[in-house]
Amino acid sequence: MTTEAVRQTEDRVQELERVTIRFAGDSGDGMQLTGTQFTRTSAVFGNDISTLPDYPAEIRAPAGSLPGVSGFQLSFSSSEIHTPGDEPDVLVAMNPAALKTNLGDLPAGGALIVNQDAFTQQNLNKAGYTSHPLTDGSLKPYNVFEIPISTLNARALEGLEMTNKQVDLTKNFFALGIMFWLYERSMDPTLRWIEDKFGAKPVLAEANRRALKAGYAFGETTEIFHTRYVVPPAHLAPGTYRNITGNEATALGFVAASHLAGRDLFYGSYPITPASDILHQLSGYKNFGVRTFQAEDEIAAVGAAIGASYGGAMGMTASSGPGICLKSEAMGLAVMVELPLVVVDVQRAGPSTGMPTKTEQADLLQVLFGRNSDSPMPVVAPATPAECFTYAVEAWRIALKYMTPVVYLSDAFLATGAEPWRVPEVADLPTIGVENHTDKATFWPYARDPDTLARPWAVPGTPGLEHRIGGLEKADVTGNVSYDPDNHHRMQTLRAAKVAGIANDIPDLQVHGPSEGELLVLGWGSTYGAIRSAVERLQADGRSVSHAHLRHLNPFPRNTEEVLRSFHRVLIPEINLGQLLLLIRGRFLIDAVGLDKVRGKPFRITEIEDAAIRVLAGERIP
Amino acid sequence: MTDATATLPSPPTSTKLTRKDFVSDQEVRWCPGCGDYSILAQTQKVMPDFGYPKENIVFISGIGCSGRLPYYMNTYGFHTIHGRAPTLATGLKAARPDLMVWVITGDGDALSIGGNHVLHSMRRNVDIRMVMFNNRIYGLTKGQASPTSELGKRTKSTPAGTIDHPVMPLSFALAAEATMVARSVDTHTDHLQATLERAGRHKGSAFIEVLQNCNIFNDGAWRDFTDREVREDRTLVLRHGEPMIFGKDRDKGIRLSGMRPEVVQLGGDIKEEDLLVHDEQAEDPTLAYLLSRMWWPDFPVPVGVLRAVQRPTHDELLQGQIDDAVRRDGKGDLGELLFAGETWTANEA
Incomplete structure (x- = not known):
């Protein structure tokens, strides 16, 4: 857009602090790409952002059907935000099915942009509409913009050698162009992306360019939009930023850990949603x-990782809940042989296959207790997409220093959601790592470091340290097979004490807000943003509410009980039926209350806010 | 096809070790009379021949009586979990191509709970030597049917006889694209030693079936053709490039009749030239597969190397891709990686 054009429309530009847009369409309509492009553009522009991709597990469910709807919500703001927004300000619905499944989230007065061309009788039938929503008055509460996107886009692409179907596949960029115009975004990042992606296919590149620019020009020339909106850059802490999803940050964190520890990374994995992208990236x-090693199954993936660690590499594996079930016996082996290993669980809705693309945080008890016998493993859980980097490094710090398998708990929301990440300088990253044991005179396979209780890491190839390890119980110090009753008790206790002792080596639990008061909202994992936003609203209302968020789930930070006891009530919102709640109640005999929502979606801020108000009022929450 | 018989990487050491160097301080705890003793002894005997320092040799096992072998070898050893030894070996070899890795397994460990891993470690040509002790029974759990138990076998778990058709281990290994497939017998000590020696010198995935006697739960499982008095008439000792002749008097042979092998009596019209000639290096696995199906009493049981071919190993290919990436993109720079992509800078507010 030229400067002149901006001036012409100047009187119609309105500044907003925050906008939430949801793109929704058929899973073949490219909604994830559209949302990602808007996100990148806004990130580079300097907004704070938070995203929520929401897509079906079916790659291409029947076109136009309700289960085939794919959505991408993003919030961008000139102030700090923690969530992708409870509800959209703008809904872009590319077909009737998308309208039907998403309209319920659009508040009255919200903007609704629909692709008029897709509202054919056939599509209305597929979506189960008995009357035409664009004409029956049911959309009256909304600010509706009916645009014949398919027709306009096809016109813009006239003359290109493409099939009608190929032409239709670019209509998402027409819609993106409209949104870029409406929110004063530059088209440049997306134009660069088109060049990178389709450079070798000039016709496709030209088609996508034309679609994007035509959409933008449509916004500029049409009379239907009366206002453009501008969301100024956010005041983020100084530094260099990039837009990053949780899975991307996780992969980078593991590469960083490998660099910091000076050991090669071995990543064994079996494809599973939503963890596979980590494998793609690391490869x-x-x-x-x-x-990287794409194994024949989940068990082989973890087995190979343990084998690599045995050889002195940083062996790790990743999966989601169903895969963790399969890995659990091998995880127990890693506990017994006390080798470093990181197991990533990108949680999804279960049980069993559940809802593979939907988020949940219900594997906490599984990773803590889902193995035979007492089988202690440290567990860390990042709270935001950007934090995934930090805790990937932290997982390896613990694994190496304490010679132990560590679980890293992410979830589908963190994995696919994005936010700006302040990129750290390599020199500012923590020091992690451990030396191999090479001295024959002081070597016993199960002698322990007095501080960490870690056993020595003697890797094959080290002369004079030939020894045997395995899943049978070990004699303390010598590591020989032992069935001695007292030895078994001692070893069980030692393994537990080693993991418990990590509490002395992790930061205290921080409280956001006053360190004592009426109510503490305690969370872990991806509920961070919604809890933080809700607590800030309540604090602004003058209520006595604080927020604490656990990143270490085993062991807990040393001051956890002290923090909890400084409040009259503790509310624990979780996307499960009360797992951290069970741990807190069982461990500390604190009468905490849970807020459980398992809908495959993140919490809304208002859900936590409402629950907190009710708890403060002494009401029970359901 | 390159010569599969002389492929050992140049020995990293010249220090000559002896059998004793490979005996650990652990007391051997198999049942007296178990065939495992012989396999252990032959394994310890051949180890010095490979020229590897013993700290560069690793024995990895699964669960079962065979799984105890690493404890008795004075090398590095890892007694893992049921069926999964090949997975640990795969990861170890990927991380440490310099090591010589042996996998010790049994018929239940390798072909029942661990079947999938045998399949994939073999087809990937992971540079491991997998020695499968086959006694056609679950010994450590005290006598249940195994995947190699003969149809109708009565065991504790199959009092009316097993109804599960047995698997032919070598047919399976061949179908899984193992680059070396061989068979030997616990009591044929010279042959077993020679076979382990060949496995040790093979580069790539070697699958060695050792017919082993469990004198407690399945005594005499192989007796019909392995006993001293009958073995020459009832086994076929395979020799690369030689016609398939067997028998105490070396008067019987294997001839191809259409697509089927047949046993023929030499002399008269039938001469040595009419017999099948063993070719362990044949690109096409048909001959090896045909041998893997031959079984007593219809045929003598083949022992020795059925197949030994060369293919790039998993660790070579993996390392090759890493080397290519470093050549193409330079050694990775973490700072560049973290700051890659579209970045923007926020200044002091």
């Missing part, structure tokens, strides 16, 4: 010495 880092 591109071969020049960092990263060895």
Whole structure:
């Protein structure tokens, strides 16, 4: 857009602090790409952002059907935000099914942009509409913009050698162009992306360019939009930023850990949603010495990782809940042989196959207790997409220093959601790592470091330290097979004490807000944003509410009980039926209350806010 | 096809070790009379021949009586979980191509709970030597049917006889694209030693079936053709490039009749030239597969190397991709990686 054009429309530009847009369409309509492009553009522009991709597990469910609807919500703001927004300000619905499944979230007065061309009788039938929503008055509460997107887009692409179907596939960029115009975004990042992606296919590149620009020009020339909106850049802490999803940050964190520890990373994995993207990304880092291994199954993936760690590499594996079930016996082996290992669980809705693309945080008790016998493993859980980097490094710090398998709990919301990440300088990253044991005179396979209780890491190839390890119980110090009753008791106790002792080596639990008061909202994992936003609203209302968020789930930070006891009530919102709640009640005999929502979606801020108000009023929450 | 018989990487050491160097201080705890003793002894005997320092040799096992072998080898050893030894070996070899890795397993460990991992470690040509002790029974759990138990076998878990058709281990290994497939017998000590020696010198995935006697739960499982008095008439000792002749008097042979092998009596019209000639290096696995199906009493049971071919190993290919990436993109720079992509800068507010 030229400067002149901006001036012409100047009187119609309104500044907003925050906008939430949801793109919704058929899973073949490219909604994820559209949302990602808007996100990148807004991130580079300097807004704070938070995203929520929401897509079906079916790659291409029947076109136009309700289960085939794919959505992408993003919130961008000139102030700090923690969530992708409870409800959209703008809904872009590319077909009737998308309208039907998403309209319920659009508040009255919200803007609704629909692709008029897709509202054919056939599509209305597929979506189960008995009357035409664009004409029956049911959309009256909304600010509706009916645009014949398919027709306009096809016109813009006239003359290109493409099939009608190919032309239709670019209509999402027409819609994106409209939104770029409406929110004063530059088209440049997306134009660059088109060049990178389709450079080798000039016709496709030209088609996408034309679609985007035509949409933008439509916004500029049409009379239907009376106002443009501008969301100024946010005042983020100084530094260099990039837009990042949780899975991307996780992969980078593991590469960083490998660099910091000076050992090659071995990543064994079996494809599973929503963890596979970590494998895809790491497989591109071969020049960092990263060895990726797509195993024949989940068990082979973890087995190979343990084998790699046995050899002195940083062996790790990743999966989601169903895969963790399969890995659990091998995880127990890693506990017994006390080798470093990181197991990533990108949680999704279960049980069993559940809802593979939907989020949940219900594997906490599984990773803590889902193995035979007492089988202690440290557990860390990042709270935001950007934090995934930090806790990937932290997981490896613990695994190496304490010679132990560690679970890293992410979830579908963190994995696919994005936010700006302040990129750290390599020099500012923590020091992690451990030396191999090489001295024959002081070597016993199960002798322990007096501080950490870690056993020595003696890798094959070290002369004079030939020894045998395995899943049978070990004699303390010598590591020989032992069935001695007292030895078994001692070893069980030692393994537990080693993991419990990590509490002395992790930061205290921080409280956001006053350190004592009426109510503490305690969370873990991806509920961070919704809890933080709700607590800030309540604090602004003058209520005595604080927020604490656990990143270490085993062991808990040393001051956890002290923090909890400084409040009259403790509310624990979780996307499960009360797992941290069970731990807190069982561990500390604190009468905490839970807020459980398992809908495959993140909490809304208002849900937590309402629950907190009720708890403060002494009401029971259902 | 390259020569599969002389492929050992150049020995990293010249220090000559002896059998004793490979005996650990642990007391051996198999049942007296178990065939495992012989396999252990032959394994310890051949170890010095490979020229590897013993700290560069690793024995990895699963669960079962065979799983105890690593404790008795004075090398690095890892007694893992049921069926999964090949997975640990795969990861170890990927991380440490410099090590010589042996996998010790049994018929239940390898073909029942661990079947999938045998399949995939073999087809990937992971550079491991997998020695499968086959006694056609679950010994450590005290006598249940195994995947190699003969149809109708009565065991504690199959009092009316097993109804599960047995698997032929070597047919399976061949179908899984193992680059070396061989069979030997616990009591044929010279042959077993020679076979382990060959496995040790093979580069790539070697699958060695050792017919082993469990004198407690399945005594005499192989007796019909392995006993000293009958073995020459009832086994076929395979020799690369030689016609398939067997018998105490070396008067019987294997001839191809259409697509089927047949046993023929030499002399008269039938001469050595009419017999099948063993070719363990044949690109096409048909001959090896045909041998893997031959079984007593219809045929002598083949022992020795059925197949030994060369293919790039998993660790070579993996390392090759890493080397290519470093050549193409340079050694990875973490700072560049973190700051890659579209970045923007926020200044002091």
